[in-house]
Amino acid sequence: MPPFETRPIQVQYLKAACSSCSVLELCLPLGLSHQEVERLDTLILQRVRVKKGHTLYRAGDPLSSLYAVRLGFFKTSVLSVDGREQVTGFQMAGEILGLDAISSNLHACSAFALEDGEVCPIPFAQLEQLSQALPSLQHNLNKILSREIVRDHSMLLQMGNMNADERLAAFLLNLSQRLSLRGYSSRAFVLRMRREEIGSYLGLRLETICRCIAHLRDQGLVIIDGKQVQILDLEGLKQRVAGCHNAARE
Known part of the structure; x- marks a missing residue:
């Protein structure tokens, strides 16, 4: 059987806090004040442990949360029309999964754990509301989206030149x-x-x-x-x- 099948996600819910996270300076709270980080903490009720080989979300799933990777490695991929997998990226601690769903409210790709990992789910609707109140948080979210665009452009350069x-x-x-x-x-x-x-x-x-x-x-x-x-x-x-x-x- 292929290493990534239609296995349901197996999660373990653990208490989370941005302020005590080891990848704080690489993730969404980067540059936020202590008070702003505490407000962001209210959105992240727990972190989720994902076992190796299991999916975090699948293409076509509705957008509910963005996922900040706390531990481990993940990959994102899509299936071609003939059923072959096309890998679209590899994500590690301090990076955000789920950005592909913002435009259509549906995930365009699937995310799999390449090893046992942990993610912090951030409910997107609540994140949008908080971003309106905290311009610094909105700025960070924009920077993350821009970084994804730059990474895509870099990938196109690799493929072409x-x-x-x-x-x-x-x-x-x-x-x-x-x-x-x-x-x-x-x-x-x-x-x-x-x-x-x-x-x-x-x-x-x-x-x-x-x-x-x-x-x-x-x-x-x-x-x-x-x-x-x-x-x-x-x-x-x-x-x-x-x-x-x-x-x-x-």
Whole structure:
């Protein structure tokens, strides 16, 4: 059976508080005053524990909440007309899930836990009301939406101007930078997703991903052993991606 089936979400409700969260400085309360964070706390009654392989929501589900990732890794994906999965993103602690549903009030994609994780549900209707009273909260929400747009544009650039090796290099560099912001190593980390999922996200076949891993290793940039990633030359990896951007501008 595929690792992600129509399994119902299995949750455990736990008491939550934004003010004591370890990813406070990366999430929706960023820059809010103590009093403003306390008002946001009133919307988040509990955090939800999601088991690996289970769905948080599915495409077509009505929008009820946005979900701030507190722990773990998630992926979002859609199904093509022939039933194949297309991965649209990977989300980690401090990022928001569910933004895809704001325009139509229906989720356009499904969200799955790649490992045991925790999210903080934020009821969207109440969040909108509170944002009207707190301009700083509205500003943060706008920044998060803008960040998603920029990420989508970056993905289009990768697909349009990068070869396969460059796409994988950009993907690893993106993970490295995001993990570094959270206090983790920028040079050694674990891939929570399968190679097939990386290929789906980057628009590459599994065999191409395997060849790219070998190419980056032979160039002395990265070693990937199973799910363990070791970046040997971080600056070289950055130059590899920057070289593609420079060529695209010429």
